[in-house]
Amino acid sequence: MPDEPAPVGWLVPRSAGAAPDGNSGQDEEQVAGGQGLLAPRALASQEAHRRELLEAIRTPIVTTTLSGRITGFNAAAIALFGSPARLYGRGIRDVLPFAAEPHEPTSGDVQGRLADATGRTVDLEISRTVMHEGADQGYAVYVVHDISRHAEVNRLREQLLYSVAHELRGPLMVLDNALEILDTEYPRLTSEEHAHVLGTARRTARRMRTLMEDLLSAGSIQSGHFVVAPRKTSIQAIIDDALEIVGPAMRARGQRLEIDVPANAPRVMADQRYARQVLTNLLANASKYSPEDSMIRLVVHPNSRLVRFSVEDQGPGIAPEQQAGLFERFYRVRTDSDAPGVGLGLAIAKGIVEAHGGSIGIDSQVGNGTRVWFTLQSATRQGRAAGHVSADPAG
Ligand SMILES: Nc1ncnc2c1ncn2[C@@H]1O[C@H](COP(=O)(O)OP(=O)(O)OP(=O)(O)O)[C@@H](O)[C@H]1O
Numbered sequence: 001m002p003d004e005p006a007p008v009g010w011l012v013p014r015s016a017g018a019a020p021d022g023n024s025g026q027d028e029e030q031v032a033g034g035q036g037l038l039a040p041r042a043l044a045s046q047e048a049h050r051r052e053l054l055e056a057i058r059t060p061i062v063t064t065t066l067s068g069r070i071t072g073f074n075a076a077a078i079a080l081f082g083s084p085a086r087l088y089g090r091g092i093r094d095v096l097p098f099a100a101e102p103h104e105p106t107s108g109d110v111q112g113r114l115a116d117a118t119g120r121t122v123d124l125e126i127s128r129t130v131m132h133e134g135a136d137q138g139y140a141v142y143v144v145h146d147i148s149r150h151a152e153v154n155r156l157r158e159q160l161l162y163s164v165a166h167e168l169r170g171p172l173m174v175l176d177n178a179l180e181i182l183d184t185e186y187p188r189l190t191s192e193e194h195a196h197v198l199g200t201a202r203r204t205a206r207r208m209r210t211l212m213e214d215l216l217s218a219g220s221i222q223s224g225h226f227v228v229a230p231r232k233t234s235i236q237a238i239i240d241d242a243l244e245i246v247g248p249a250m251r252a253r254g255q256r257l258e259i260d261v262p263a264n265a266p267r268v269m270a271d272q273r274y275a276r277q278v279l280t281n282l283l284a285n286a287s288k289y290s291p292e293d294s295m296i297r298l299v300v301h302p303n304s305r306l307v308r309f310s311v312e313d314q315g316p317g318i319a320p321e322q323q324a325g326l327f328e329r330f331y332r333v334r335t336d337s338d339a340p341g342v343g344l345g346l347a348i349a350k351g352i353v354e355a356h357g358g359s360i361g362i363d364s365q366v367g368n369g370t371r372v373w374f375t376l377q378s379a380t381r382q383g384r385a386a387g388h389v390s391a392d393p394a395g
């Protein structure tokens with residue numbers, strides 16, 4: 001009997017009397033008739049109306065007897081569980097293992113995860129209401145909310161908080177140490193040592209600044225309120241800005257940067273601050289994921305309508321199966337490297353580049369380094385002649 005399909009949307013009207021296992025004795029007709037208030041036709045129409053309403057509700061609803069046996073459900077419940085046969089006559093716990101039985105006391109809604117009809121794992125929240133009709137009659141209604149999106153957002157939020165706390169702790173300790181040294185050792189420091197401590201403090205403060213900028217941009221890109229104001233901007237200005245931030249870190253790792261900008265490069269349509277952020281993130285990745293003393297190349301390649309920037313490194317490269325999520329927030333390739341990061345840099349770069357009407361991509365091969373490129377619209381064909389330079393990262 002438990003597998004007998006129930007009519008779609010059939011829900012217990014007034015009582016659990018119609019339990020398919022026959023446990024509770026009474027049948028539907030008796031209960032309805034027992035009210036003696038409405039004529040049968042009026043009752044039938046009221047009932048039909050109620051069914052239509054329940055069918056229209058997109059939230060899965062399941063009713064059970066007081067002993068927890070399923071007696072009714074709507075179309076949304078069938079969609080969640082796959083078929084009426086998976087519901088009708090079964091125990092509520094067979095279907096929703098984390099739900100409370102009708103007789104169990106609960107302290108509010110319960111949450112849990114299960115695989116839906118398609119095999120996808122969903123996060124659910126269940127509200128239960130028990131309707132008593134007399135001493136031992138009644139039924140229970142379970143309303144099932146799919147909170148997967150909400151749960152995912154919460155997970156991301158926790159992950160973000162954790163990563164940000166983790167990312168800030170390191171630089172704060174470095175800053176703290178630098179200040180401590182300047183405070184207590186100042187008279188004994190040689191001018192070289194003094195410059196070294198100050199240099200460390202400034203690099204660290206820059207790292208924190210980049211993190212803050214990334215967080216702010218990520219927030220507005222995600223919320224859909226991200227706007228850029230592109231104007232004619234010189235390519236060299238974007239490069240200089242980015243180098244001011246990443247140059248010191250590259251130098252500290254002994255990396256050389258080769259910049260290749262053709263003499264006739266045009267200006268680009270860019271919001272300078274954000275274009276700088278894109279380039280900073282790509283150069284920072286090239287630096288932190290590549291070995292010390294390696295070479296990084298920044299190549300600018302204009303064509304008629306677009307200007308393409310590529311950042312190439314001699315790092316370990318990224319395996320094809322790990323490339324798919326690279327532009328998603330919080331995605332980090334798992335490696336032995338202890339390079340710091342939140343996993344936002346490329347996601348933000350993509351958001352900014354696309355807001356400018358450009359595109360971004362990555363070519364990488366394990367053992368052969370990585371090239372990340374993006375395009376911006378060209379503004380004019382009479383750009384500043386930047387020439388071909390091979391520069392120290394500090395510029
Ligand atoms: N040039 C590169 N070489 C090798 N791996 C890279 C390179 N650029 C990015 N990756 C991989 O892609 C992941 C995502 O990069 P992304 O810049 O989005 O985040 P992150 O560098 O980890 O953190 P954040 O940029 O927020 O500080 C990195 O964790 C890294 O594993």
Ligand SMILES: [Mg+2]
Pocket residue numbers: 281284285341344345346
């Ligand atoms: Mg990064």
